[in-house]
Amino acid sequence: MSEKVKNALVWLKEMLDSQQVQFQIVGGLAATIHGGSREVADIDLYIRRVDADKILPLVRAYISKPLAHYVEGGWDLQYFQLSYQGQKIEIGMSPGTKIKAAGSGNWIELKTDFSQSVVGSYLGVEVPTIPVVELIRYKRVLGREVDLIDINELTGGSASTST
Numbered sequence: 001m002s003e004k005v006k007n008a009l010v011w012l013k014e015m016l017d018s019q020q021v022q023f024q025i026v027g028g029l030a031a032t033i034h035g036g037s038r039e040v041a042d043i044d045l046y047i048r049r050v051d052a053d054k055i056l057p058l059v060r061a062y063i064s065k066p067l068a069h070y071v072e073g074g075w076d077l078q079y080f081q082l083s084y085q086g087q088k089i090e091i092g093m094s095p096g097t098k099i100k101a102a103g104s105g106n107w108i109e110l111k112t113d114f115s116q117s118v119v120g121s122y123l124g125v126e127v128p129t130i131p132v133v134e135l136i137r138y139k140r141v142l143g144r145e146v147d148l149i150d151i152n153e154l155t156g157g158s159a160s161t162s163t
Contacts, residue, residue: 005029005040006123008087012043013127015058021051022114025129026092031139031150033120034132038149042088046112049078049093056080064088074100074142076107102143110138 009029016023025033027044047055052067065081077097082089094112101108113134120129136154139147 001032001123002040003123004085004087005043006125008043008084008089009122009125009127011084012045012089013125015055016047019051019054019058021047021054023047023091023128024112024114024117025120025127026112026135026138027090028146028150029122030120030130030135031154033122033127033129034135034154036150036153038146038153042090044090044092046092046094046097046114048114049096052080052093055091062089067093074102074144076100099138099142101141108141 023045025043025045027042028036028038029040029043031038032040056063056067059082062082062084063080064083065079067078067080069078070076075097076099078093079090082091094114095109097110097112098107099110100106112130114128116131116134117128118131119126121127132154136151139151
């Protein structure tokens with residue numbers, strides 16, 4: 001567990017809550033919240049595309065990658081990246097994200113259902129988090145090494161990929 005991640009998460013949550021922006025934690029942080037042990041590299045989350053203009057002026061000083069459409073590493077999405085006190089934060093826009101299936105190479109839409117978020121806790125910071133079943137589902141599709149590690153830890157060893 002990392003104080004750097006915690007501090008960035010507190011800042012992020014306070015800022016998003018102050019603007020009444022719904023969000024959902026995903027990725028490695030969500031895996032850690034659900035019981036994984038891998039070190040958190042970055043904070044990944046989704047917000048609604050329509051809410052981006054509410055927060056972009058507030059985070060301008062921390063933007064390390066501007067809001068744009070990117071296709072990279074099995075992802076096709078609009079997002080922007082922040083660096084807050086040395087902690088990388090990636091904020092994706094929903095809807096519109098696609099992920100590339102490891103097995104077939106097909107692009108699959110990744111739907112973020114904010115209403116299904118569960119309350120997760122990281123070092124006492126409570127945040128809306130993707131349900132573990134949904135997290136495992138998209139990590140199986142991506143099938144990267146980090147995803148397989150997370151799946152193994154969250155399922156007790158059932159990391160096969162699917163398309």
